[in-house]
Amino acid sequence: MKPPRDLIPSELRPLLDRGEILALGAESLLIKHDWLGLPAVYKIRLPKSYRHPRLDERLRRARTRREARALTRLPEWGVPTPALYEVDLERCLIVMEHLPGETLRELTERNFRPRLFEELGRLVGRMHERGFVHYDLTTSNVLIVDGRPHVIDLGLSEDTTDPEDHAIDLRVFERCLESTHPDVREEAWEAFLRGYREERGEEATDTVLERLEDVKGRVRYV
Ligand SMILES: Nc1ncnc2c1ncn2[C@@H]1O[C@H](COP(=O)(O)OP(=O)(O)OP(=O)(O)O)[C@@H](O)[C@H]1O
Ligand SMILES: [Mg+2]
Structure with missing residues (x-):
């Protein structure tokens, strides 16, 4: 699994060297790395070259927002999810609790x-x-x-x-x-x-x- 370095926002590239790659899916790259000392997963939605850049960015942001929003609501209904630690819409990044399962x-x-x-x-x-x-x-x-x-x-x-x-x-x-x-x-x-x-x-x-x-x-x- 070798994620394309140039597709990752430059501020997030150090994660590649420090963290452990969990998955490189169709849409996103998932890296395990600490967040304020807690075991966490960084989920970065990477650009897709076959989509128009403006549309691509809009889609990735919308999905990041939906995921972050769901991660805050589901637990209120008693549906277990990883805890949401951070969301960065600019970089299409979600940081969440790493679930050891x-x-x-x-x-x-x-x-x-x-x-x-x-x-x-x-x-x-x-x-x-x-x-x-x-x-x-x-x-x-x-x-x-x-x-x-x-x-x-x-x-x-x-x-x-x-x-x-x-x-x-x-x-x-x-x-x-x-x-x-x-x-x-x-x-x-x-x-x-x-x-x-x-x-x-x-x-x-x-x-x-x-x-x-x-x-x-x-x-x-x-
Ligand atoms: N919070 C977590 N803790 C531990 N492992 C995780 C966590 N989130 C994701 N994973 C692992 O990474 C894999 C991919 O994650 P996820 O399903 O969120 O991404 P994806 O399928 O690439 O998503 P998308 O379709 O949104 O791009 C999961 O199947 C799981 O094995
Ligand atoms: Mg999945």
Whole structure:
């Protein structure tokens, strides 16, 4: 993993030498390094050359802002996330608590635990109940710390109470189970929905599941 040095704002380049690179994703570079003596993650959204520079900057800032905002709101609803330490919109940087855990994806590939999916369903239900969607729900975007799911990667999140948007959020997760965890997908999905239903109640859940079927039908025939 060799991040392109020239894409990183010059003030942040020393991080590359001092910190440990955790991930170089499609959109961002994540570096583990202390922040005021605390173990932290620096998430930098890097420019994309295929986008117009002005649009690119606007997108990266908007996603940084959404992620930072979500990191402050979710804990208020009892949805665990890393603590937000700092946000720098100018440099598209978020500094957050480093969570000493593994992703739900890694854990599930080793040892499937339905209880974690049920708990995640509860957390997602709680977010939807508050009119908040994640829009990138995958098992790579959930970290397990002390046996509890923590939600990360919130740059695409949005405020919406529309059941259709909630259904799309669930569809992304269902697809992740189909492609990444085919052996346990049914049991994982059932556990997830059990938690979701418990949090949202029968009526809201049934409405979202109906919309989910619409969403799936539509994708199949276009
Ligand atoms: N707070 C954290 N503590 C520990 N590890 C983290 C933390 N945040 C991210 N990671 C690790 O880095 C990986 C990538 O992080 P994240 O999902 O936020 O970035 P991404 O997928 O590149 O995001 P985006 O799509 O917004 O560019 C995670 O799957 C996780 O392994
Ligand atoms: Mg991610």
